[in-house]
Amino acid sequence: xxxRVLIVxxxxxxRDNLALLLELRGHKVDTAQNGQQALSKIGKLGPPSLIIxxxxxPGMNGWQLRAALLRNPDLASVPVVLLSGVADVQExxxxxxxxxxxxxxxxxxxxxxxxxxxx
Amino acid sequence: MSPEITRLQxxxxxxxxxxxxxxxxxxxxxDGLTAVGYTICGTASTGAVAVRRAQELQPDxxxxxxxxxxxxxxxxxxxxxxxxxxxxxVFLTAYxxxxxxERAASIGPYAYLLKPFDDRELQITITMALCKHRAFAExxxxxxxxxxxxxxxxxxxxxxxxxxxxxEVVTEALGVELAGVLEEQPDGTLALRPELxxxxxxxxxxxxxxxxxxVATTKKRATAExxxxxxxxxxxxxxxxxxxxxxxxxxxxxxxxxxxxALKLQIETLRELLAPHAAVVDDRIAQRxxxxxxxxxxxxxxxxxxxxxxxxxxxxxxxxxxxIDLADVVREVTSRHEDLAKSAGCDLRIATEPxxxxxxxxRIEQVVTNLLANALNFAAGNPIDITxxxxxDDAARLTVRDHGDGIEAHDTARILGRYERASSARSFGxxxxxxxxxxxxxxxxxxSLEVEGGRGVGATFTVTIPRNGRRSA
Numbered sequence: 001x002x003x004r005v006l007i008v009x010x011x012x013x014x015r016d017n018l019a020l021l022l023e024l025r026g027h028k029v030d031t032a033q034n035g036q037q038a039l040s041k042i043g044k045l046g047p048p049s050l051i052i053x054x055x056x057x058p059g060m061n062g063w064q065l066r067a068a069l070l071r072n073p074d075l076a077s078v079p080v081v082l083l084s085g086v087a088d089v090q091e092x093x094x095x096x097x098x099x100x101x102x103x104x105x106x107x108x109x110x111x112x113x114x115x116x117x118x119x
Numbered sequence: 120m121s122p123e124i125t126r127l128q129x130x131x132x133x134x135x136x137x138x139x140x141x142x143x144x145x146x147x148x149x150d151g152l153t154a155v156g157y158t159i160c161g162t163a164s165t166g167a168v169a170v171r172r173a174q175e176l177q178p179d180x181x182x183x184x185x186x187x188x189x190x191x192x193x194x195x196x197x198x199x200x201x202x203x204x205x206x207x208x209v210f211l212t213a214y215x216x217x218x219x220x221e222r223a224a225s226i227g228p229y230a231y232l233l234k235p236f237d238d239r240e241l242q243i244t245i246t247m248a249l250c251k252h253r254a255f256a257e258x259x260x261x262x263x264x265x266x267x268x269x270x271x272x273x274x275x276x277x278x279x280x281x282x283x284x285x286x287e288v289v290t291e292a293l294g295v296e297l298a299g300v301l302e303e304q305p306d307g308t309l310a311l312r313p314e315l316x317x318x319x320x321x322x323x324x325x326x327x328x329x330x331x332x333x334v335a336t337t338k339k340r341a342t343a344e345x346x347x348x349x350x351x352x353x354x355x356x357x358x359x360x361x362x363x364x365x366x367x368x369x370x371x372x373x374x375x376x377x378x379x380x381a382l383k384l385q386i387e388t389l390r391e392l393l394a395p396h397a398a399v400v401d402d403r404i405a406q407r408x409x410x411x412x413x414x415x416x417x418x419x420x421x422x423x424x425x426x427x428x429x430x431x432x433x434x435x436x437x438x439x440x441x442x443i444d445l446a447d448v449v450r451e452v453t454s455r456h457e458d459l460a461k462s463a464g465c466d467l468r469i470a471t472e473p474x475x476x477x478x479x480x481x482r483i484e485q486v487v488t489n490l491l492a493n494a495l496n497f498a499a500g501n502p503i504d505i506t507x508x509x510x511x512d513d514a515a516r517l518t519v520r521d522h523g524d525g526i527e528a529h530d531t532a533r534i535l536g537r538y539e540r541a542s543s544a545r546s547f548g549x550x551x552x553x554x555x556x557x558x559x560x561x562x563x564x565x566x567s568l569e570v571e572g573g574r575g576v577g578a579t580f581t582v583t584i585p586r587n588g589r590r591s592a
Contacts, residue, residue, distance in 0.1 A: 011378075011380075013378075014377060017385050020388050021388055024391045085376030085380075086373070090439065104377055105379040105418075105422065105423075106384065109455075
Protein backbone atom coordinates (compact mmCIF):
# COMPACT_ATOMS: atom_id res chain seq x y z
CA UNK A 1 0.00 0.00 0.00
CA UNK A 2 1.57 3.32 -1.11
CA UNK A 3 2.39 5.85 1.58
CA ARG A 4 1.02 9.36 1.85
CA VAL A 5 2.86 12.47 0.69
CA LEU A 6 2.24 15.82 2.36
CA ILE A 7 2.99 18.81 0.09
CA VAL A 8 3.52 22.09 1.97
CA UNK A 9 3.70 24.93 -0.59
CA UNK A 10 2.04 28.35 -0.70
CA UNK A 11 1.82 28.71 -4.52
CA UNK A 12 -1.61 27.30 -5.47
CA UNK A 13 -0.72 26.29 -9.05
CA UNK A 14 2.47 24.64 -8.03
CA ARG A 15 0.87 22.78 -5.12
CA ASP A 16 -2.19 21.58 -7.06
CA ASN A 17 -0.24 20.38 -10.09
CA LEU A 18 2.36 18.70 -7.95
CA ALA A 19 -0.44 16.90 -6.11
CA LEU A 20 -2.18 15.90 -9.32
CA LEU A 21 1.02 14.61 -10.95
CA LEU A 22 1.81 12.47 -7.93
CA GLU A 23 -1.79 11.24 -7.74
CA LEU A 24 -1.66 10.28 -11.41
CA ARG A 25 1.30 8.08 -10.51
CA GLY A 26 -0.75 6.43 -7.81
CA HIS A 27 0.39 8.26 -4.70
CA LYS A 28 -1.88 9.45 -1.94
CA VAL A 29 -1.37 13.17 -1.52
CA ASP A 30 -2.36 15.74 1.10
CA THR A 31 -1.62 19.43 0.77
CA ALA A 32 -1.10 22.42 3.04
CA GLN A 33 -0.47 26.10 2.30
CA ASN A 34 1.85 26.77 5.20
CA GLY A 35 3.35 25.36 8.37
CA GLN A 36 0.28 25.69 10.60
CA GLN A 37 -1.99 23.96 8.10
CA ALA A 38 0.58 21.21 7.73
CA LEU A 39 0.69 20.62 11.48
CA SER A 40 -3.11 20.47 11.75
CA LYS A 41 -3.30 18.06 8.76
CA ILE A 42 -0.71 15.86 10.43
CA GLY A 43 -2.68 16.12 13.68
CA LYS A 44 -5.81 14.90 11.93
CA LEU A 45 -4.35 12.29 9.55
CA GLY A 46 -1.26 11.12 11.39
CA PRO A 47 2.37 11.32 10.19
CA PRO A 48 2.83 11.09 6.38
CA SER A 49 5.50 8.92 4.72
CA LEU A 50 7.16 11.98 3.16
CA ILE A 51 6.86 15.75 3.43
CA ILE A 52 7.68 17.95 0.42
CA UNK A 53 8.42 21.29 2.02
CA UNK A 54 8.70 24.78 0.57
CA UNK A 55 10.86 27.20 2.60
CA UNK A 56 9.49 30.67 2.00
CA UNK A 57 5.83 30.79 2.94
CA PRO A 58 3.63 33.31 4.69
CA GLY A 59 2.69 32.44 8.27
CA MET A 60 4.73 29.56 9.63
CA ASN A 61 7.52 29.09 7.06
CA GLY A 62 9.46 25.97 6.11
CA TRP A 63 12.29 26.51 8.58
CA GLN A 64 9.81 26.96 11.45
CA LEU A 65 7.77 23.91 10.47
CA ARG A 66 10.92 21.82 10.21
CA ALA A 67 11.97 22.95 13.69
CA ALA A 68 8.51 22.06 15.05
CA LEU A 69 8.71 18.60 13.43
CA LEU A 70 12.16 17.93 14.87
CA ARG A 71 10.95 18.85 18.36
CA ASN A 72 8.17 16.23 18.17
CA PRO A 73 9.55 12.69 18.68
CA ASP A 74 6.69 11.19 16.62
CA LEU A 75 7.41 13.45 13.66
CA ALA A 76 11.16 14.00 13.82
CA SER A 77 11.89 10.90 11.75
CA VAL A 78 9.43 11.68 8.93
CA PRO A 79 11.62 12.27 5.85
CA VAL A 80 11.51 15.81 4.47
CA VAL A 81 12.42 16.90 0.92
CA LEU A 82 13.01 20.60 0.45
CA LEU A 83 11.36 22.31 -2.51
CA SER A 84 12.69 25.82 -2.93
CA GLY A 85 13.91 28.58 -5.16
CA VAL A 86 16.48 29.82 -2.67
CA ALA A 87 19.96 29.83 -4.13
CA ASP A 88 21.56 27.61 -1.51
CA VAL A 89 18.79 25.04 -1.22
CA GLN A 90 21.45 22.32 -1.05
CA GLU A 91 22.96 23.90 2.04
CA UNK A 92 19.53 24.52 3.56
CA UNK A 93 18.78 20.82 3.05
CA UNK A 94 21.88 19.90 4.99
CA UNK A 95 21.09 22.34 7.80
CA UNK A 96 17.51 21.14 8.13
CA UNK A 97 18.49 17.45 7.89
CA UNK A 98 16.33 16.99 4.80
CA UNK A 99 16.78 13.71 2.93
CA UNK A 100 16.95 15.54 -0.39
CA UNK A 101 16.14 18.81 -2.14
CA UNK A 102 14.26 19.83 -5.26
CA UNK A 103 15.24 23.12 -6.79
CA UNK A 104 12.58 25.19 -8.50
CA UNK A 105 11.93 24.92 -11.42
CA UNK A 106 11.53 21.27 -10.49
CA UNK A 107 13.38 18.37 -12.13
CA UNK A 108 10.41 15.95 -12.45
CA UNK A 109 12.51 12.81 -12.85
CA UNK A 110 14.17 13.57 -9.56
CA UNK A 111 10.82 14.32 -7.94
CA UNK A 112 9.37 10.94 -8.99
CA UNK A 113 12.50 9.12 -7.90
CA UNK A 114 12.47 10.71 -4.45
CA UNK A 115 8.76 10.10 -3.92
CA UNK A 116 9.05 6.50 -5.12
CA UNK A 117 11.87 5.96 -2.64
CA UNK A 118 9.93 7.03 0.42
CA UNK A 119 6.29 6.19 -0.42
CA MET B 120 64.35 106.42 -8.07
CA SER B 121 65.82 102.95 -7.86
CA PRO B 122 64.90 100.74 -4.90
CA GLU B 123 68.58 100.55 -3.87
CA ILE B 124 68.89 104.31 -3.26
CA THR B 125 65.63 104.30 -1.28
CA ARG B 126 67.06 101.62 0.94
CA LEU B 127 70.30 103.46 1.65
CA GLN B 128 68.37 106.58 2.63
CA UNK B 129 66.24 104.61 5.05
CA UNK B 130 69.47 103.31 6.62
CA UNK B 131 70.66 106.84 7.28
CA UNK B 132 67.40 107.72 8.93
CA UNK B 133 67.84 104.80 11.32
CA UNK B 134 67.00 105.36 15.01
CA UNK B 135 69.81 104.48 17.36
CA UNK B 136 69.91 103.73 21.11
CA UNK B 137 73.22 104.45 22.86
CA UNK B 138 74.13 102.40 25.95
CA UNK B 139 77.20 103.95 27.58
CA UNK B 140 77.92 104.66 31.25
CA UNK B 141 80.51 107.36 30.55
CA UNK B 142 78.23 110.38 29.99
CA UNK B 143 80.88 112.34 28.12
CA UNK B 144 81.52 109.48 25.74
CA UNK B 145 77.76 109.08 25.26
CA UNK B 146 77.33 112.78 24.47
CA UNK B 147 80.25 112.62 22.06
CA UNK B 148 78.75 109.67 20.21
CA UNK B 149 75.35 111.35 20.06
CA ASP B 150 76.74 114.55 18.55
CA GLY B 151 78.85 112.77 16.02
CA LEU B 152 76.02 110.57 14.78
CA THR B 153 73.41 113.32 14.72
CA ALA B 154 75.78 115.35 12.58
CA VAL B 155 75.83 112.71 9.85
CA GLY B 156 72.01 112.31 9.90
CA TYR B 157 71.23 109.50 12.33
CA THR B 158 68.50 109.93 14.91
CA ILE B 159 69.47 109.13 18.49
CA CYS B 160 66.24 107.94 20.02
CA GLY B 161 67.66 107.51 23.51
CA THR B 162 70.60 106.81 25.77
CA ALA B 163 71.06 104.56 28.80
CA SER B 164 73.86 104.34 31.31
CA THR B 165 72.95 101.14 33.16
CA GLY B 166 71.96 97.70 32.04
CA ALA B 167 68.47 97.75 33.56
CA VAL B 168 67.58 101.09 31.95
CA ALA B 169 69.00 99.90 28.63
CA VAL B 170 66.75 96.81 28.56
CA ARG B 171 63.67 98.95 29.34
CA ARG B 172 64.56 101.63 26.77
CA ALA B 173 65.14 99.05 24.08
CA GLN B 174 61.65 97.67 24.64
CA GLU B 175 59.99 101.10 24.75
CA LEU B 176 61.82 102.78 21.88
CA GLN B 177 62.20 99.89 19.45
CA PRO B 178 65.43 101.30 18.00
CA ASP B 179 66.80 100.22 14.60
CA UNK B 180 70.25 99.66 16.15
CA UNK B 181 71.92 99.67 19.58
CA UNK B 182 75.43 100.91 20.25
CA UNK B 183 76.42 98.94 23.35
CA UNK B 184 79.36 99.54 25.66
CA UNK B 185 80.37 96.21 27.17
CA UNK B 186 81.56 97.47 30.54
CA UNK B 187 78.69 99.06 32.40
CA UNK B 188 78.24 100.03 36.02
CA UNK B 189 75.76 97.97 37.99
CA UNK B 190 75.14 94.24 37.94
CA UNK B 191 74.73 93.77 34.20
CA UNK B 192 77.34 94.22 31.53
CA UNK B 193 76.60 95.06 27.90
CA UNK B 194 76.70 91.46 26.79
CA UNK B 195 74.02 90.46 29.30
CA UNK B 196 71.90 93.48 28.26
CA UNK B 197 72.23 92.42 24.63
CA UNK B 198 71.17 88.88 25.52
CA UNK B 199 68.02 90.11 27.27
CA UNK B 200 67.12 92.58 24.53
CA UNK B 201 67.54 90.00 21.79
CA UNK B 202 65.14 87.69 23.58
CA UNK B 203 62.24 89.99 22.67
CA UNK B 204 63.43 91.98 19.65
CA UNK B 205 65.52 91.26 16.58
CA UNK B 206 67.63 94.40 16.72
CA UNK B 207 71.21 94.73 15.44
CA UNK B 208 73.75 95.44 18.20
CA VAL B 209 77.22 96.99 17.77
CA PHE B 210 79.50 96.36 20.76
CA LEU B 211 81.96 99.09 21.74
CA THR B 212 84.84 98.24 24.06
CA ALA B 213 88.41 98.95 24.88
CA TYR B 214 89.00 95.39 25.91
CA UNK B 215 89.10 92.36 23.70
CA UNK B 216 90.13 89.50 25.92
CA UNK B 217 89.29 86.00 24.76
CA UNK B 218 86.50 85.33 27.24
CA UNK B 219 84.69 88.62 26.52
CA UNK B 220 84.93 88.03 22.80
CA GLU B 221 83.49 84.55 23.16
CA ARG B 222 80.53 85.75 25.25
CA ALA B 223 79.85 88.56 22.81
CA ALA B 224 80.00 86.16 19.89
CA SER B 225 77.39 83.93 21.53
CA ILE B 226 74.88 86.81 21.36
CA GLY B 227 75.41 87.13 17.61
CA PRO B 228 76.45 90.79 17.45
CA TYR B 229 76.47 92.58 14.13
CA ALA B 230 79.77 94.33 14.82
CA TYR B 231 82.44 94.69 17.47
CA LEU B 232 84.29 97.99 17.50
CA LEU B 233 87.46 98.50 19.54
CA LYS B 234 87.98 101.81 21.29
CA PRO B 235 89.39 104.15 20.34
CA PHE B 236 87.71 104.66 16.96
CA ASP B 237 87.02 107.68 14.83
CA ASP B 238 83.66 108.93 13.55
CA ARG B 239 84.23 107.55 10.07
CA GLU B 240 84.93 104.05 11.39
CA LEU B 241 81.82 104.23 13.57
CA GLN B 242 79.66 105.43 10.68
CA ILE B 243 80.82 102.66 8.36
CA THR B 244 80.36 100.02 11.09
CA ILE B 245 76.81 101.20 11.81
CA THR B 246 75.89 101.28 8.11
CA MET B 247 77.28 97.77 7.55
CA ALA B 248 75.48 96.43 10.63
CA LEU B 249 72.19 97.91 9.46
CA CYS B 250 72.67 96.55 5.92
CA LYS B 251 73.56 93.11 7.22
CA HIS B 252 70.58 93.11 9.52
CA ARG B 253 68.21 94.31 6.86
CA ALA B 254 69.46 91.71 4.37
CA PHE B 255 69.10 89.02 6.97
CA ALA B 256 65.63 90.20 8.00
CA GLU B 257 64.58 90.32 4.38
CA UNK B 258 65.81 86.82 3.65
CA UNK B 259 64.25 85.52 6.80
CA UNK B 260 60.98 87.35 6.04
CA UNK B 261 60.85 85.92 2.54
CA UNK B 262 61.61 82.45 3.78
CA UNK B 263 58.78 82.84 6.23
CA UNK B 264 56.37 84.13 3.55
CA UNK B 265 57.24 81.21 1.30
CA UNK B 266 56.74 78.79 4.18
CA UNK B 267 53.41 80.35 5.10
CA UNK B 268 52.24 80.43 1.51
CA UNK B 269 53.20 76.74 1.16
CA UNK B 270 51.23 75.91 4.27
CA UNK B 271 48.27 77.89 2.99
CA UNK B 272 48.52 76.13 -0.38
CA UNK B 273 48.60 72.77 1.35
CA UNK B 274 45.62 73.57 3.52
CA UNK B 275 43.39 75.38 1.04
CA UNK B 276 44.44 73.70 -2.19
CA UNK B 277 42.40 76.35 -4.00
CA UNK B 278 44.61 77.72 -6.79
CA UNK B 279 42.67 81.02 -7.02
CA UNK B 280 43.04 81.76 -3.31
CA UNK B 281 46.71 80.75 -3.42
CA UNK B 282 47.37 83.03 -6.41
CA UNK B 283 45.71 85.96 -4.61
CA UNK B 284 47.74 85.29 -1.47
CA UNK B 285 50.90 85.02 -3.56
CA UNK B 286 50.25 88.49 -4.99
CA GLU B 287 49.94 89.91 -1.46
CA VAL B 288 53.13 88.17 -0.33
CA VAL B 289 55.11 89.50 -3.30
CA THR B 290 53.81 93.05 -2.84
CA GLU B 291 54.69 92.99 0.84
CA ALA B 292 58.12 91.42 0.40
CA LEU B 293 59.36 93.68 -2.39
CA GLY B 294 57.88 96.77 -0.71
CA VAL B 295 56.42 98.27 -3.88
CA GLU B 296 52.96 98.13 -5.46
CA LEU B 297 53.55 95.03 -7.53
CA ALA B 298 50.12 93.93 -8.64
CA GLY B 299 51.15 94.67 -12.22
CA VAL B 300 54.50 92.87 -12.05
CA LEU B 301 53.08 89.38 -12.12
CA GLU B 302 50.70 88.44 -14.87
CA GLU B 303 48.37 85.53 -15.14
CA GLN B 304 49.44 82.95 -17.72
CA PRO B 305 47.05 81.20 -20.13
CA ASP B 306 47.18 78.14 -17.85
CA GLY B 307 46.06 80.24 -14.89
CA THR B 308 49.42 80.40 -13.10
CA LEU B 309 51.40 83.56 -12.28
CA ALA B 310 54.69 84.64 -13.82
CA LEU B 311 56.85 87.78 -13.84
CA ARG B 312 56.34 90.02 -16.86
CA PRO B 313 59.50 89.22 -18.89
CA GLU B 314 60.25 92.88 -19.72
CA LEU B 315 60.49 93.67 -15.99
CA UNK B 316 63.09 91.02 -15.14
CA UNK B 317 66.07 93.42 -15.43
CA UNK B 318 64.71 95.61 -12.61
CA UNK B 319 65.10 92.86 -10.05
CA UNK B 320 68.11 91.44 -8.29
CA UNK B 321 68.97 87.76 -8.58
CA UNK B 322 67.63 87.20 -5.06
CA UNK B 323 64.35 88.90 -5.90
CA UNK B 324 63.99 86.85 -9.08
CA UNK B 325 64.69 83.69 -7.17
CA UNK B 326 62.04 84.66 -4.62
CA UNK B 327 59.52 85.43 -7.37
CA UNK B 328 60.37 82.15 -9.07
CA UNK B 329 59.71 80.22 -5.85
CA UNK B 330 56.37 81.92 -5.34
CA UNK B 331 55.18 81.43 -8.92
CA UNK B 332 56.19 77.78 -9.00
CA UNK B 333 54.28 77.30 -5.76
CA VAL B 334 51.21 78.77 -7.42
CA ALA B 335 51.75 76.59 -10.49
CA THR B 336 52.17 73.46 -8.36
CA THR B 337 48.97 74.20 -6.46
CA LYS B 338 47.13 74.65 -9.71
CA LYS B 339 48.51 71.39 -11.11
CA ARG B 340 47.69 69.50 -7.95
CA ALA B 341 44.15 70.88 -7.84
CA THR B 342 43.60 69.83 -11.46
CA ALA B 343 44.98 66.34 -10.82
CA GLU B 344 42.87 65.97 -7.71
CA UNK B 345 39.74 67.10 -9.51
CA UNK B 346 40.42 64.60 -12.29
CA UNK B 347 41.04 61.81 -9.81
CA UNK B 348 37.85 62.69 -7.97
CA UNK B 349 35.83 62.67 -11.18
CA UNK B 350 37.34 59.36 -12.23
CA UNK B 351 36.64 57.89 -8.80
CA UNK B 352 33.05 59.12 -8.83
CA UNK B 353 32.53 57.75 -12.32
CA UNK B 354 33.95 54.41 -11.27
CA UNK B 355 31.75 54.42 -8.16
CA UNK B 356 28.66 55.14 -10.23
CA UNK B 357 29.54 52.38 -12.67
CA UNK B 358 30.20 49.92 -9.84
CA UNK B 359 26.92 50.88 -8.16
CA UNK B 360 25.05 50.40 -11.42
CA UNK B 361 26.64 46.99 -11.96
CA UNK B 362 25.84 45.94 -8.40
CA UNK B 363 22.26 47.15 -8.74
CA UNK B 364 21.89 45.20 -11.96
CA UNK B 365 23.33 42.02 -10.46
CA UNK B 366 21.11 42.31 -7.42
CA UNK B 367 18.14 42.85 -9.66
CA UNK B 368 19.06 39.80 -11.74
CA UNK B 369 19.46 37.73 -8.61
CA UNK B 370 16.12 38.79 -7.13
CA UNK B 371 14.31 38.58 -10.46
CA UNK B 372 15.48 35.07 -11.18
CA UNK B 373 14.57 33.95 -7.68
CA UNK B 374 11.11 35.41 -8.06
CA UNK B 375 10.77 33.73 -11.45
CA UNK B 376 11.53 30.26 -10.14
CA UNK B 377 8.20 29.55 -8.50
CA UNK B 378 5.94 30.63 -11.42
CA UNK B 379 8.21 28.85 -13.90
CA UNK B 380 8.01 25.72 -11.77
CA ALA B 381 4.20 26.08 -11.62
CA LEU B 382 4.01 26.49 -15.40
CA LYS B 383 6.24 23.48 -15.93
CA LEU B 384 4.01 21.35 -13.70
CA GLN B 385 0.85 22.64 -15.43
CA ILE B 386 2.16 21.48 -18.79
CA GLU B 387 3.43 18.22 -17.35
CA THR B 388 -0.01 17.61 -15.86
CA LEU B 389 -1.61 18.32 -19.23
CA ARG B 390 0.74 15.82 -20.88
CA GLU B 391 -0.03 13.18 -18.30
CA LEU B 392 -3.75 13.79 -18.57
CA LEU B 393 -3.63 13.58 -22.37
CA ALA B 394 -1.48 10.48 -22.49
CA PRO B 395 -4.28 7.90 -21.91
CA HIS B 396 -6.27 9.56 -24.68
CA ALA B 397 -3.50 9.75 -27.26
CA ALA B 398 -5.53 7.86 -29.82
CA VAL B 399 -8.43 10.29 -29.81
CA VAL B 400 -6.69 13.58 -29.12
CA ASP B 401 -6.10 15.90 -32.07
CA ASP B 402 -2.43 15.63 -33.14
CA ARG B 403 -2.15 19.40 -33.16
CA ILE B 404 -3.01 19.53 -29.46
CA ALA B 405 -0.46 16.85 -28.62
CA GLN B 406 2.16 18.70 -30.66
CA ARG B 407 1.41 21.97 -28.93
CA UNK B 408 1.81 20.31 -25.56
CA UNK B 409 5.17 18.87 -26.63
CA UNK B 410 6.35 22.26 -27.85
CA UNK B 411 5.15 23.90 -24.65
CA UNK B 412 7.18 21.34 -22.68
CA UNK B 413 10.32 22.30 -24.57
CA UNK B 414 9.60 26.01 -24.25
CA UNK B 415 9.19 25.78 -20.53
CA UNK B 416 12.38 23.75 -20.27
CA UNK B 417 14.19 26.51 -22.13
CA UNK B 418 12.63 29.13 -19.91
CA UNK B 419 13.69 27.19 -16.82
CA UNK B 420 17.25 26.97 -18.14
CA UNK B 421 17.32 30.70 -18.78
CA UNK B 422 16.16 31.50 -15.28
CA UNK B 423 18.85 29.17 -13.96
CA UNK B 424 21.51 30.84 -16.10
CA UNK B 425 20.53 34.35 -15.08
CA UNK B 426 20.73 33.35 -11.45
CA UNK B 427 24.10 31.74 -11.98
CA UNK B 428 25.43 34.83 -13.69
CA UNK B 429 24.40 37.02 -10.79
CA UNK B 430 25.91 34.58 -8.31
CA UNK B 431 29.14 34.35 -10.23
CA UNK B 432 29.20 38.12 -10.42
CA UNK B 433 28.58 38.43 -6.69
CA UNK B 434 31.44 35.99 -6.17
CA UNK B 435 29.52 33.15 -4.55
CA UNK B 436 30.21 30.28 -6.93
CA UNK B 437 31.26 27.79 -4.30
CA UNK B 438 32.17 24.24 -5.33
CA UNK B 439 30.90 21.17 -3.52
CA UNK B 440 33.31 18.58 -4.86
CA UNK B 441 33.05 14.79 -4.74
CA UNK B 442 34.85 12.05 -6.56
CA ILE B 443 32.89 11.43 -9.76
CA ASP B 444 33.38 9.99 -13.24
CA LEU B 445 33.16 12.60 -16.00
CA ALA B 446 32.02 9.93 -18.48
CA ASP B 447 29.09 9.06 -16.17
CA VAL B 448 28.03 12.68 -16.03
CA VAL B 449 28.20 13.02 -19.81
CA ARG B 450 26.15 9.86 -20.38
CA GLU B 451 23.51 11.00 -17.90
CA VAL B 452 23.19 14.48 -19.31
CA THR B 453 23.05 13.29 -22.92
CA SER B 454 20.37 10.72 -22.10
CA ARG B 455 18.28 13.50 -20.55
CA HIS B 456 18.63 15.45 -23.81
CA GLU B 457 17.76 12.59 -26.18
CA ASP B 458 14.23 13.85 -26.85
CA LEU B 459 15.42 17.39 -27.39
CA ALA B 460 18.20 16.20 -29.72
CA LYS B 461 15.74 14.12 -31.72
CA SER B 462 13.40 17.05 -32.24
CA ALA B 463 16.38 19.26 -33.19
CA GLY B 464 17.42 16.61 -35.73
CA CYS B 465 20.78 16.07 -34.09
CA ASP B 466 22.38 12.65 -33.79
CA LEU B 467 24.36 12.50 -30.51
CA ARG B 468 27.59 10.53 -31.11
CA ILE B 469 29.25 9.77 -27.79
CA ALA B 470 32.72 8.29 -27.19
CA THR B 471 33.82 8.21 -23.58
CA GLU B 472 36.57 6.70 -21.48
CA PRO B 473 36.11 6.70 -17.71
CA UNK B 474 38.00 9.57 -16.04
CA UNK B 475 37.55 10.02 -12.32
CA UNK B 476 38.24 13.29 -10.56
CA UNK B 477 37.21 15.48 -7.65
CA UNK B 478 34.68 17.87 -9.09
CA UNK B 479 31.36 19.54 -8.23
CA UNK B 480 28.88 17.17 -9.89
CA UNK B 481 26.06 19.69 -10.23
CA ARG B 482 28.38 22.25 -11.80
CA ILE B 483 29.99 19.75 -14.17
CA GLU B 484 26.51 18.64 -15.23
CA GLN B 485 25.84 22.27 -15.97
CA VAL B 486 28.97 22.49 -18.14
CA VAL B 487 27.91 19.48 -20.21
CA THR B 488 24.29 20.68 -20.38
CA ASN B 489 25.21 24.18 -21.52
CA LEU B 490 27.68 22.98 -24.15
CA LEU B 491 25.14 20.47 -25.43
CA ALA B 492 22.31 23.02 -25.42
CA ASN B 493 24.59 25.41 -27.28
CA ALA B 494 25.33 22.82 -29.96
CA LEU B 495 21.62 21.91 -30.28
CA ASN B 496 20.73 25.59 -30.69
CA PHE B 497 23.36 26.54 -33.21
CA ALA B 498 23.80 23.37 -35.26
CA ALA B 499 20.30 21.88 -35.53
CA GLY B 500 20.00 19.17 -38.14
CA ASN B 501 23.61 18.02 -37.83
CA PRO B 502 25.27 15.37 -35.69
CA ILE B 503 27.04 16.33 -32.45
CA ASP B 504 30.19 14.52 -31.29
CA ILE B 505 30.89 14.33 -27.57
CA THR B 506 34.08 12.77 -26.21
CA UNK B 507 35.60 12.27 -22.78
CA UNK B 508 39.22 11.18 -22.35
CA UNK B 509 42.05 11.43 -19.84
CA UNK B 510 44.95 13.84 -20.46
CA UNK B 511 48.02 12.26 -18.93
CA ASP B 512 47.43 11.25 -15.32
CA ASP B 513 46.28 14.58 -14.00
CA ALA B 514 43.50 15.95 -16.17
CA ALA B 515 40.35 15.16 -18.11
CA ARG B 516 39.23 16.47 -21.46
CA LEU B 517 35.67 16.94 -22.66
CA THR B 518 34.98 17.97 -26.25
CA VAL B 519 31.66 18.89 -27.81
CA ARG B 520 31.88 19.25 -31.58
CA ASP B 521 28.95 20.36 -33.66
CA HIS B 522 28.71 20.50 -37.46
CA GLY B 523 26.77 23.71 -37.81
CA ASP B 524 27.76 27.01 -39.34
CA GLY B 525 30.89 27.22 -37.20
CA ILE B 526 32.39 30.29 -35.71
CA GLU B 527 34.33 32.95 -37.54
CA ALA B 528 37.91 33.01 -36.34
CA HIS B 529 37.58 36.50 -34.94
CA ASP B 530 34.60 35.48 -32.90
CA THR B 531 36.26 32.58 -31.11
CA ALA B 532 37.95 34.69 -28.45
CA ARG B 533 35.06 36.87 -27.55
CA ILE B 534 32.36 34.22 -27.80
CA LEU B 535 33.33 33.08 -24.32
CA GLY B 536 32.78 36.57 -22.92
CA ARG B 537 29.71 37.39 -20.96
CA TYR B 538 26.53 37.71 -23.03
CA GLU B 539 28.45 37.21 -26.29
CA ARG B 540 27.05 35.22 -29.13
CA ALA B 541 28.62 34.77 -32.52
CA SER B 542 25.30 34.80 -34.35
CA SER B 543 23.32 37.93 -34.74
CA ALA B 544 20.74 38.45 -32.04
CA ARG B 545 17.92 38.04 -34.52
CA SER B 546 18.71 34.60 -35.82
CA PHE B 547 18.94 32.72 -32.53
CA GLY B 548 17.23 32.97 -29.19
CA UNK B 549 18.75 32.76 -25.76
CA UNK B 550 20.71 35.19 -23.69
CA UNK B 551 24.09 33.72 -24.53
CA UNK B 552 24.86 33.23 -20.86
CA UNK B 553 25.53 29.51 -21.12
CA UNK B 554 29.08 29.64 -22.42
CA UNK B 555 30.06 32.32 -19.98
CA UNK B 556 28.85 30.14 -17.13
CA UNK B 557 30.73 27.16 -18.55
CA UNK B 558 33.88 29.30 -18.60
CA UNK B 559 33.39 30.39 -15.01
CA UNK B 560 32.73 26.88 -13.71
CA UNK B 561 35.72 25.46 -15.59
CA UNK B 562 37.89 28.25 -14.23
CA UNK B 563 36.64 27.61 -10.70
CA UNK B 564 37.84 24.02 -11.19
CA UNK B 565 41.25 25.27 -12.30
CA UNK B 566 40.69 24.20 -15.91
CA SER B 567 40.43 25.88 -19.29
CA LEU B 568 37.82 26.25 -22.03
CA GLU B 569 38.83 26.61 -25.67
CA VAL B 570 36.78 27.08 -28.78
CA GLU B 571 37.82 26.59 -32.38
CA GLY B 572 36.36 26.25 -35.84
CA GLY B 573 36.01 28.48 -38.86
CA ARG B 574 32.91 29.20 -40.90
CA GLY B 575 31.36 26.07 -42.36
CA VAL B 576 33.38 23.52 -40.38
CA GLY B 577 31.36 23.56 -37.16
CA ALA B 578 32.49 24.55 -33.71
CA THR B 579 34.51 22.54 -31.19
CA PHE B 580 34.45 23.37 -27.51
CA THR B 581 37.21 21.76 -25.45
CA VAL B 582 37.16 21.70 -21.66
CA THR B 583 40.28 20.56 -19.83
CA ILE B 584 40.11 20.24 -16.05
CA PRO B 585 42.65 18.93 -13.55
CA ARG B 586 41.49 15.82 -11.73
CA ASN B 587 41.91 17.38 -8.32
CA GLY B 588 39.56 20.11 -9.51
CA ARG B 589 41.09 22.76 -7.27
CA ARG B 590 41.67 26.26 -8.42
CA SER B 591 45.41 26.73 -8.51
CA ALA B 592 46.51 29.26 -5.91
